[in-house]
Each structure stands twice: as structure tokens, then as C-alpha cells.
Amino acid sequence: MLTQLPAGDWTLEAAAHLLNRAAFGGSPEEIQRLHSMGHAAAVRRLLNAGEDEDLFPAPEIEPMKVQGPRNDSMTPEELAERRKIMNAQARERTLEARLWWIQRMASKSYPAREKCVLFWHGHWATSIQKVNDPFFVLQQNQTLRAHAFGLFAPFAKEMSKDPAMIRYLDLNSSKVGHPNENFAREFMELFTLGEGHYSEEDIQEAARAFTGYRINPKTGGFFFSRKNHDAGAKKIFGKSGAFDGDATVDLIISQPECAEFLSAKIWNFYVGEKPASPMNQVLASEYRASGLKTGDFLERIFLSREFYSPKYRRRQIKSPVQWLIQTCKNLERPMPDPKTVHNSLDQLGQVLFAPPNVKGWDGGRAWISSSSLLLRYNLAGTLVRGGSDAAPDMEKILPEGTPPPQACELLAWRLFQAPMNPTLREKTLHLLEKNGNSQAGRRDIVHLLMSTPEFQLT
Amino acid sequence: MKHALHTRREFLRTSLLGGAISWTIPAFLERTFFTLDAMAADSAIQTATGKDGPILIVLQLAGGNDGLNTLVPFGDDAYFRARPTLAIPGGKTLRLTDHLGLHPKLVGLKSLHDEGHLAIVQGVGYPNPNRSHFRSTEIWHTASDSSVTEKYGWMGRYFDSCCKGEDPSIGVSIGSQPPQAFAAPEPRGISFSRPEQFRFDLKNASDRNAADDFFRSVNDFESGQMDGGSIGMLPGHADGEGDALDFLQRTSLDAVMSSDKVAEIIKRTRPGASYPSNRLADSLNLVARLIGGGMPTRVYYVAQGGYDTHSNQTGAHERLMAELDSSLSAFCADLKSQGNFDRVLLMSFSEFGRRVQENASGGTDHGAAAPLFVLGGKVRPGIYGAPPSLTQLHDGDIIHNIDFRSVYATVLSKWLNAPVEPVLKRSFPLLSFV
Numbered sequence: 001m002l003t004q005l006p007a008g009d010w011t012l013e014a015a016a017h018l019l020n021r022a023a024f025g026g027s028p029e030e031i032q033r034l035h036s037m038g039h040a041a042a043v044r045r046l047l048n049a050g051e052d053e054d055l056f057p058a059p060e061i062e063p064m065k066v067q068g069p070r071n072d073s074m075t076p077e078e079l080a081e082r083r084k085i086m087n088a089q090a091r092e093r094t095l096e097a098r099l100w101w102i103q104r105m106a107s108k109s110y111p112a113r114e115k116c117v118l119f120w121h122g123h124w125a126t127s128i129q130k131v132n133d134p135f136f137v138l139q140q141n142q143t144l145r146a147h148a149f150g151l152f153a154p155f156a157k158e159m160s161k162d163p164a165m166i167r168y169l170d171l172n173s174s175k176v177g178h179p180n181e182n183f184a185r186e187f188m189e190l191f192t193l194g195e196g197h198y199s200e201e202d203i204q205e206a207a208r209a210f211t212g213y214r215i216n217p218k219t220g221g222f223f224f225s226r227k228n229h230d231a232g233a234k235k236i237f238g239k240s241g242a243f244d245g246d247a248t249v250d251l252i253i254s255q256p257e258c259a260e261f262l263s264a265k266i267w268n269f270y271v272g273e274k275p276a277s278p279m280n281q282v283l284a285s286e287y288r289a290s291g292l293k294t295g296d297f298l299e300r301i302f303l304s305r306e307f308y309s310p311k312y313r314r315r316q317i318k319s320p321v322q323w324l325i326q327t328c329k330n331l332e333r334p335m336p337d338p339k340t341v342h343n344s345l346d347q348l349g350q351v352l353f354a355p356p357n358v359k360g361w362d363g364g365r366a367w368i369s370s371s372s373l374l375l376r377y378n379l380a381g382t383l384v385r386g387g388s389d390a391a392p393d394m395e396k397i398l399p400e401g402t403p404p405p406q407a408c409e410l411l412a413w414r415l416f417q418a419p420m421n422p423t424l425r426e427k428t429l430h431l432l433e434k435n436g437n438s439q440a441g442r443r444d445i446v447h448l449l450m451s452t453p454e455f456q457l458t
Numbered sequence: 459m460k461h462a463l464h465t466r467r468e469f470l471r472t473s474l475l476g477g478a479i480s481w482t483i484p485a486f487l488e489r490t491f492f493t494l495d496a497m498a499a500d501s502a503i504q505t506a507t508g509k510d511g512p513i514l515i516v517l518q519l520a521g522g523n524d525g526l527n528t529l530v531p532f533g534d535d536a537y538f539r540a541r542p543t544l545a546i547p548g549g550k551t552l553r554l555t556d557h558l559g560l561h562p563k564l565v566g567l568k569s570l571h572d573e574g575h576l577a578i579v580q581g582v583g584y585p586n587p588n589r590s591h592f593r594s595t596e597i598w599h600t601a602s603d604s605s606v607t608e609k610y611g612w613m614g615r616y617f618d619s620c621c622k623g624e625d626p627s628i629g630v631s632i633g634s635q636p637p638q639a640f641a642a643p644e645p646r647g648i649s650f651s652r653p654e655q656f657r658f659d660l661k662n663a664s665d666r667n668a669a670d671d672f673f674r675s676v677n678d679f680e681s682g683q684m685d686g687g688s689i690g691m692l693p694g695h696a697d698g699e700g701d702a703l704d705f706l707q708r709t710s711l712d713a714v715m716s717s718d719k720v721a722e723i724i725k726r727t728r729p730g731a732s733y734p735s736n737r738l739a740d741s742l743n744l745v746a747r748l749i750g751g752g753m754p755t756r757v758y759y760v761a762q763g764g765y766d767t768h769s770n771q772t773g774a775h776e777r778l779m780a781e782l783d784s785s786l787s788a789f790c791a792d793l794k795s796q797g798n799f800d801r802v803l804l805m806s807f808s809e810f811g812r813r814v815q816e817n818a819s820g821g822t823d824h825g826a827a828a829p830l831f832v833l834g835g836k837v838r839p840g841i842y843g844a845p846p847s848l849t850q851l852h853d854g855d856i857i858h859n860i861d862f863r864s865v866y867a868t869v870l871s872k873w874l875n876a877p878v879e880p881v882l883k884r885s886f887p888l889l890s891f892v
Contacts, residue, residue: 075818076817077769080769080819129592130590315703316702317702317706346634347634347635356609357607358607364702365643365644366643368645368705368706369645369709370627370709370712370713370717371648371650371656371713373706374656374657374658374713377658381660381662385662423676424676427672427675428672431672435665440664441664441665444664444665447669448672448673448676452676452677453677453703453709454703456706457702457706
């Protein structure tokens, strides 16, 4: 089992590591506040922070189908026009939903839940590109949020009935006699067990159990079509019975590989490295011991000595979403305007509600190319200099007259939550001595420190 | 930075070859490092200036180009039956054979054909065609079977299997994002639509010179920072291959060097032909300057959008064909004046052709197989592939006679001199257009 972090190791650096990984980082003041709570209380605070739902009501988006019912007497021109309007609406609403979520991630004081929702979004990857209706992706996002820290079994059942998922993995055309295997296959391969832990027969039989899952066209919710469901006997993982979809989910997630697969994926997301086999066994038994309750499992991780091991600190490449939000928090500035947010994430390769495929984002090194790195460097300049009224307060970041050595410490802590390497420090000192007297000069230095390989890590 | 590459070579000679190195060399320098002894000074420069080696340009006609109105089968009555309002009469086409003519706006391509620099492969597609733009584009980019979702691109696999250790600008895509065709476990290739985007931007800095010095010194190992001494001092850094910081440092160096190179070329070169003013022409103009300026790039990727002609197709398609034709003509003239036309092979593709039967809105819906163009100084001209049937259709769509991966395999094997199987995962019959 995981071991507890000794109380003496709960340092400011440890608190920063926790805030960066469990959430989206913060200002020096926020790190200080988290640290002063003490380790256990800090973890509890992160995982149990009250929901400020009222501050962030989800945008009210209705299912697209309900908007303008198709009429059989429509001419081709009218149909084309209707399609055009609906596409434009869908684009606009998707953008709205995206910005709402980003704001939500950025604005809560301890957004550990939102970080976890981001994990599950990459796990149950579903894209607006095929789902084609912002109502469904937003509805799915709320489902992810409701179950993020909860038990995996009810979560998985809910996801099998999630309309966006039903559409994305073709469940809506799966019926008795003609089961579509897409969902059953991805459910085992990508959502629960990993490749090689099931047979083709398991997939075919499970696909029969998920037949009849439909979307209610009026409400946009789930609808079970009994006449399309295959109620016959199935044989899955060696067990026979007239399993329905829920029973099949239970059968699948009771396979021993499920806890191993999920715990490794969760660990990789938060720690930045796939666990080696012995570690994976430890994690799997922790996850099993929690009854596959993700919030409890995360609490065990965040309290563990292993999570704070020096070999994991400052080694994770920030995802574009992490980079953007953490940078704004580090600089204590608001999120940039919606267009900048959207275009940045688009060009950096992480468009929310549009993962590249059902495997989700590869993450890690795949975030970085020479083009995306230069883009990060240039975006950093935009965020430091602020645009209109959103420029960070330089007096807060680096008060005028701070002697260069102290200025180095302040900047290193704010931007890296770690000391600079000697060369970087020496260059920074030199530039501070030369240009640190002017506010514009200090802004340059902050931008330059963010335009480094080191700043891409957390 | 003009002499940066030279200085780096000196640095490599003096430091890296001389002593033990404790960190990974930037990816694209590995080859230089290991072959340095064997390399004469001038051949090293030749590699760096890219004055040899074949270049491939992939042009995507995005949206699904109407193949039937691009290469018009005017000899086939079925064409006129299916296209009562959209069909282009034989007399109006630019005739290539007794059965086939080019769209009337493709005058430049007709000249290229007549001078022997154009090949057309007809009936290109893949089994079980998918009519989604998104999915079919993905299939073309990844060269996968339509039943398989593959995340890495065919060019990415080519870079991976055949160009290890080469310059990161081995692939250049003109656009804001790298195409999926470039996707690889460790992505390579650069993408930008305007050269000034692919540049560390210090125009808002208060002291640009000081800022530039600083930036280079921490992102570029000329400064000596990356000599191994200070790396590893950052808390949490673990030694060994696969370290994230090391990877970032290499990529950052790659970015600085290739963006310097692009900027230097743009500063030094001028367009060698008069280009029309549209986005495709801008992209091709940029590509021509990068080729002329000596980028070590082997594959360029450009796109022209707007081909999704569901309604009122005639005028829109005419405009697209004219844009395509004038841009390609200027591009070829430019390459000829540079003396690089023989080094270049351009292939076009579209994610699908369009339905044979026109629709009720004066347009066409998503279809399947379609022709594609291959042009360049060394192309073996002609029309390849059997004429597709317009009466034996699959769900109203043309059935392909040539798998698009045969075209890829031909380009890989006969043009880029690369083995096919590591890239396409199996072999495909080769064509003879090169």
C-alpha cells in the first residue's frame, strides 16, 4: 500500500506540487495558504471544496433537434438553409460551453474537481465533431462532474447511457440481430480493461447487451428501446445469463484488470508517468480498497509519500489547458478574452469537447512541437503584457527596487515553484541589473522566464 | 545568427566529439554528429542548404472536390444523364483524349500536360468509403483502412522510419496546425501560415537586443548552458534518456534554429514569379521561397479549402478551379526559374469526390473515388488507372480502381526512395507516374 508523507516533508514546495497537480496551480499567496492548513486539511480542502454552482450556472443550451423540426415539405434550398443555421448555432453554442468550462476551471479557488473532470473528459473521450450537438457534450460534461470523485460502477453505467456517447460510438444504431460492436469494444479496450484483457467473443456478446440504447429525441436524454434490445442469453467472461447493459458493466469492471488499468491511467494523469508494474499493483489495490471510488483514491495519492517523490516533481509537461490556466494564476491575471482562449487552445492542440479520437489526447510530449513551443513562448508575452486591461500587476509580481538576488528568488518561486538552475539564475541576475529598474524591463524578464523549456514543466 | 550553424558545427567538432557527453544531442544533429568524421565540409553545407534530394508537396483540396467536373468524362453518356445542369460539354473542356477533358479553367494544367509535366491518376479511393469529411480526411492522412482508426499520419511514420536525426523542419505545413499526416509519437515538422508567426516575437519587448540575447542563451546551446554542466541542476530532474526537460530543451533548440532559418530565407528571397492573390497562391509562394532558399525540407503540406459544393456548384467550382490553376501555374513557373522544378513532385488529393448524380440544389453531395494530379519536372506524364464506371456504382458513388495508398507507395518508393512497408504497414501495387 502507499505510505504516508511524513509531517516534516509537508513543505511549501510540497504544497505547490499538490496545488499544481491536483488543480491548476496558484499564486504564491494561494500556495502559502494551502501550506498553512497542514497536509491532511489541505488535501481535504482541495477534494471537498464547496461547489459554487450559483456562480457558474451552465449555459442553457437545448438539444439542436428541438430547435427547428425538419418538415417533409421543405425544399432542398430550405433544408440547406436550415442546415446552415443549425451548424452556425452549434458552433456558437459549443464555443459558449467551452468558455464556460474554462472559466469554471480557472475561477474556482480549489478546482480539483474540475481537474478531475478534465481527466475524465480525456478518458471517456467524446467529440463534438461527430456528436454534432453542443447540448449533448455539455450534458455529458455535467455527468462527468457529478461522478468525477464518485464510484466507478454507477459512473460507467451512466456513461454507457450518455447520449453523446451513444451517438459517438454508434450505440443508437445497435439493435437485436445487428449489434454494433463499436461501444462494447472501446468500453473494454479504452474505458475499463485495456487491450488484451478480453476476447472477441466477449465484445460480441457484450455488444448484444447494449442493444436498444437510444436517445430520446424530445428531451435529449436516454431512452431504452425494449424492442431493439437483445434480451437473450449471453456469455461474457465465462459467465452465462441474460445480462443487460448494466449487468454487463458490472461483469466487466469486476475483472481484476479494471482497477489496474484505471489506477495506472489516473496516476499517469496526476503524476506524469506510467507506473511500473510493482507500483501499478500497489495503486490497483488502493483503488480496489476504495471500492473504485476515485475521490478516495485521489485522497490516498495526495497524502502519500510516493506522490511527492522528487523524481516526479517538476517533470510533467503542462497540457495546453493547464499551461493557460496555471499561467494566469501565476501572474494573478484574469483569463484572456474568449477569442484568445479559444484560438490558443486550438493552436496548442487541446480543444475541449473535441479530443482527436476516442483514445483522448496522448498528452505528455505529444503536446510539444517546435511550432507549439514557439506559440507558447509568444502567448506568454501576450499574457504578461496583458492586452487591454488585463495586464498583471507588476508591483505585485516584482515590486520596484527589489534587489536583483531577491528578485530572482521571487520570480523563480512564482513561475517555477523551484529554484532556477545556476545558468538561468545568472542570466536573470544580469538582465535584472541591466533593465530591472523599469516596469517594462521587468515585464520583459517575466516573459523571457516563461519562454523557456523549464516553464513548460510543472 | 547567420553563422549559427557553422558555429554549432565548430562546437560539435571541438566539444562533443572530443569528450564524453552527458546529455542527448538535439534530434536533428544526431546524424551530423555520427557522420561528421566522414563528411567533407562542402557536403555538410550541401546538406544544410538542401540543394539536393527530392521534395514532395502534398496539396489537399479540402471539402471534397468534384472529380467528375475536374477531369470530365465527356465521352460517357452516363455523365450527362447524371448531371443535367452541371455537366460540362466536351467542346468546352480542355481535351486530353477522345473521352476526357480538363475543366475549362485548368488552362495552366493543360499546358503542363502538353509539355509532359502532368500525370493524372483516375478513380482513386479506398474500400468501404466513408462520407464524413472528418473521418475520410483522417483515413487519407493516416493511410489506414477505413475500418481502423489510426492516430499517426503517413508522413509522420515516414519521418520516423526514414528521416531519424534530420532537421526538425523535415516537414513543413502551411497552416495554423500540423496536419494529422505529420502526427507521430514524437511529432516533427513545423507549421505556420505566415513566417512571422513562426518566430519568437519580441516586438513588444522594451529592450529587444537584451531580450534576444537572453532568449538565445537559455534556449540555444551555443551559449554553453547546454554543455551538460548545468542540466540536471533543476530540482526533480532525473538523469537518463526520456527526461521531459531534456526533450523540451531539444525541441526548443530545434524551434529556435528552424525559425531562424525560415526568417533568414524570407529576408533573403523574393518571389520568382507573379502569383495571383489568394490563400493557396500565398502558401505556394511561401513554399517556393523556402525551397529556393535552401530549407532542408522534404515534405511540404498545403491546402485549398471550399470544395464542399452542395449547392449552386457551377460558379463556385469554376472559381476554385481558376484559383487552383493560376496558383499552380505561378508555382511551377517559379520553380522552373529557380532551377528546382526537377526536384519537386506535387500531388493533390481530396478526402472524397462527389456523388455522380447531381442533387436538386444545383450541387453535389459527398461521394467517393476521384482523380488526383501529380506534377513536376520528372513526372512521367499520362493518365493512369482505368476509367471509373459511371453506371456500376456503390450507393451512387464511383467505385475506386486504384487504392490511394498505391499512390503513396509510388511516391515513397520511387520519389522519396523510402521503403514502403514501415510507412504503409503493407505493400501496395506501384504505379508508373514517376
